[in-house]
Amino acid sequence: MTTSKIKNMVDFAAVSGISRPTLSKYFNDAESVRPSTRSKIEAALEQHDYRPNIYAINQNRRRTRNIGLVVPNLTDPFFAAIARTIEGLILEAGYNPLLLSSHGGPEQEISNLDSLRSIKPAGVLLAPLGRASNADAVAAFAEEIPTVLFDANLEGVEAAFFGSDxxxxxxxxxxxxxxxxxxxxxxxxxxxxxxxxxxxxxxxxxxxxxxxxxxxxxxxxxxxxxxxxxxxxxxxxxxxxxxxxxxxxxxxxxxxxxxxxxxxxxxxxxxxxxxxxxxxxxxxxxxxxxxxxxxxxxxxxQDYTSIGARSVAAILAMADAPDDNLPPENALFEGRLVMRGSA
Structure with missing residues (x-):
């Protein structure tokens, strides 16, 4: 293993003898390069102990491989459990989940959306606060960034929604x-x-x-x-x-x-x-x-397995075809009675 520090992809291209466009293609989708080239890149990665800055790579794209996930309050175990389910589905799809909490406040909810807008996400999954949300600001965000609402819907926001019936x-x-x-x-x-x-x-x-x-x-x-x-x-x-x-x-x-x-x-x-x-x-x-x-x-x-799966599927479809002008998808899922000792 080399002892010299590789600072960026330009340095790695120089020491590995692989062009930067080929490296970018590999880091975006390893299967998109020839097997022989892929083997050479992987050997060079091991030799030089280089790990690319995925965030920086993403920022050079029109849309990144990041998907934002915003929930009302992560201190609530209910929303923490929902977030874990959705995070897993995002990772399985090959995207990077960015989890943010609104901490029950409308200003923080909009601040979260502004932060996500600045990194050009492929899409955003938002469980809005509801009555306290700034619906106009959320609507403006949804016009710019592919957005799916889950758990609670917002009147006047043109976005896909998945929740409980x-x-x-x-x-x-x-x-x-x-x-x-x-x-x-x-x-x-x-x-x-x-x-x-x-x-x-x-x-x-x-x-x-x-x-x-x-x-x-x-x-x-x-x-x-x-x-x-x-x-x-x-x-x-x-x-x-x-x-x-x-x-x-x-x-x-x-x-x-x-x-x-x-x-x-x-x-x-x-x-x-x-x-x-x-x-x-x-x-x-x-x-x-x-x-x-x-x-x-x-x-x-609540059937949060189905709600999470449909929400992620919808945001991935929107990320793959951001210019499609299809009407927002909406679906409600039935709940299940759980009989326990209190009633």
Whole structure:
């Protein structure tokens, strides 16, 4: 192995005797060069211990091999799990995933998109904040860079979207709760943070009416992404008031439900299916912690394997043909009822 430091591809071309265009072609797609040339390049790489700066190579292209992935909050295990799934699919396709978190803030969300724009990505997968998002700025970005939205859609943004069918999933769990006990009230924040929450609110109402029951809502104050804290604090107030019309509570998402379970424990109220349990609690999303609560949380599992696969397939198709003017693809995926001990 040589002891001289190879600083860039120009240096490597000089010491290896291989032209820079051929090297660029190899680093873009090794199978695109002749086997004999490929062997020579690989031998030279080993001899000189050279590893190219893929970022710099990408920057010289009209579009890079980078795909941006932006989620609302990576501290949330739910979005961390989704991101891991999508990252793996991007890597399998031979692209470089660049994962960014918006940390629950609209300014950071747009800052992330601006940063990605500067490196000319092949495309971007965005799970938007929702109500807090700057939809106009996202729409402008999507006109310039191939963009796919997942998890939550944004009105006025012309982009492909893949997410869960909240009408189907809420209908499924409302049917189950009504069939196995008292009809549920719907526990939610007064000002939902994303479009999914609004769709779930509407789906609950229509499902209850379809079954012949009067919808009942518990709308609690709270802002931001501290769902567990809101669920615990406001749930404690609700439980203390003893004004519930039913012993069954369906929460808008699992994180609110986890907080409510905590409040029930503190109030010494047993949660579960048996006759000795005066309270049933259910959620939505199948949060990674839902199976480990006490009791474990009955919920709806979103099909994020399919959502991730379709999102990645769509962004790869757009990256391969960025000038195609096809209408944005949209698809919703059904949820699956997960029956556990809480309801």
């Amino acid at each position: 909240n009408t189907q999933s809420i209908g499924l769990i409302v049917d189950y709760l009504c069939r196995t006990g008292e009809p549920p009230v719907f526990f939610e924040m007064e000002t939902p943070i994303n479009p999914n929450a609004l769709r779930r609110r509407h789906a609950y109402q229509t499902s209850m009416e379809r079954l012949g029951f009067e919808p009942a809502f518990v709308r609690v104050p709270g802002e931001g992404w501290d769902f567990e804290e809101i669920g615990s604090r406001e749930g404690a107030k609700m439980l203390a008031s003893k004004t519930r019309q039913t012993n069954t509570i369906l929460c808008s998402n699992d994180r609110l439900a986890i907080g409510l379970l905590s409040a029930a424990f503190e109030a010494d109220i047993k949660v579960g299916l048996g006759a000795d349990s005066p309270l049933r609690i259910a959620g939505h999303d199948d949060h990674p912690f839902a199976k480990y609560t006490c009791p474990s949380l009955t919920t709806i599992s």
